Amino acid sequence: AQTVTQSQPEMSVQEAETVTLSCTYDTSESDYYLFWYKQPPSRQMILVIRQEAYKQQNATENRFSVNFQKAAKSFSLKISDSQLGDAAMYFCASADGAQKLVFGQGTRLTINP
Amino acid sequence: SQTIHQWPATLVQPVGSPLSLECTVEGTSNPNLYWYRQAAGRGLQLLFYSVGIGQISSEVPQNLSASRPQDRQFILSSKKLLLSDSGFYLCAWSIRRGMVETQYFGPGTRLLVL
Numbered sequence: 001a002q003t004v005t006q007s008q009p010e011m012s013v014q015e016a017e018t019v020t021l022s023c024t025y026d027t028s029e030s031d032y033y034l035f036w037y038k039q040p041p042s043r044q045m046i047l048v049i050r051q052e053a054y055k056q057q058n059a060t061e062n063r064f065s066v067n068f069q070k071a072a073k074s075f076s077l078k079i080s081d082s083q084l085g086d087a088a089m090y091f092c093a094s095a096d097g098a099q100k101l102v103f104g105q106g107t108r109l110t111i112n113p
Numbered sequence: 114s115q116t117i118h119q120w121p122a123t124l125v126q127p128v129g130s131p132l133s134l135e136c137t138v139e140g141t142s143n144p145n146l147y148w149y150r151q152a153a154g155r156g157l158q159l160l161f162y163s164v165g166i167g168q169i170s171s172e173v174p175q176n177l178s179a180s181r182p183q184d185r186q187f188i189l190s191s192k193k194l195l196l197s198d199s200g201f202y203l204c205a206w207s208i209r210r211g212m213v214e215t216q217y218f219g220p221g222t223r224l225l226v227l
Contacts, residue, residue, distance in 0.1 A: 033213050033214075035215070037218075042220070043151075043201055043220075043221050043223075044218060044219070044220045044221060045157070045203060045205075045218035046218075047215060047216075047217065050213055050215060052213055091156060091157070095214070095216075100159055100162065100172070101147075101157070101159065101216055102159075103156035103157045103158075104156055105155060105156045106155075106156055
């Protein structure tokens with residue numbers, strides 16, 4: 001069974017600075033995928049970034065990038081030039097070949113102006 | 114473009130009453146559909162998923178059931194609600210882009226059982 005662990009219940013960062021959210025996972029699958037979702041106060045889950053486990057290159061989407069360490073089963077999210085609109089709950093998730101998402105418990109990110 | 118709708122947005126129901134939450138997807142055909150529940154301050158738990166009309170897989174034993182009467186319609190139901198059914202219910206659909214099947218979520222339904 002897959003498990004996903006986010007060890008930081010809360011994080012805060014000054015506006016315009018960089019913050020990294022941690023995530024570790026465990027899976028016995030060789031083919032899997034990793035995701036970061038953002039949940040703002042509206043509570044709708046919004047896809048931030050995704051990573052295929054077979055790809056060595058880290059995924060990047062504008063100000064969002066990941067540090068994927070396959071051997072360590074680590075998948076951290078880096079947010080550069082933090083903006084007030086980045087404030088939200090961030091969830092790390094993994095999916096195996098059956099495409100069932102398993103979520104971590106989330107990290108609440110606060111942006112300080 | 115694809116859109117996903119859920120209704121109602123908010124629901125307050127007494128214990129023992131029935132439940133029906135609806136999810137519809139537009140702009141795609143034969144999507145995989147999912148129901149998740151999120152308890153306050155927690156992550157999401159997968160409840161049901163469906164790969165086609167009438168095909169439902171249950172992930173956890175519970176007081177709820179799901180049905181897929183049409184290709185782009187997914188319904189979450191209960192005959193008698195329990196207090197523990199309170200939570201935020203999210204529907205999602207998935208699409209394969211390249212090798213990755215990505216799930217996209219609806220706006221959710223807040224359910225409070227009193």
